[in-house]
Amino acid sequence: MTKSDADLYVFKVPSLRNVAGTAPYFHDGSVADLKRAVEIMGKTQLGADIPGKDVEAITAFLGTLTGPVPANYSAPERYPDAPPSP
Secondary structure (H helix, E strand, O other): OOOOHHHOOOOOOOOOOOHHHOOOEOOOOOEOOHHHHHHHHHHHHHOOOOOHHHHHHHHHHHHOOOOOOOOOOOOOOOOOOOOOOO
């Protein structure tokens, strides 16, 4: 976007504010459940299965980041070829 070599492979990371109320998750909207998204990210990013109690704790923490969802929020549309939500 900037055409600067220094910006190659730099991505904007969305805020976690209201993450518990703004499903679906991931770039393609393929996961509707926050707990499932946490499990998938643990496996993908850490190469580990996160224990259920830890998934619950992480999800509870993410829930504390919730405030009023802006009136103009609209959930992203699923890509036509996205797999069904697990």
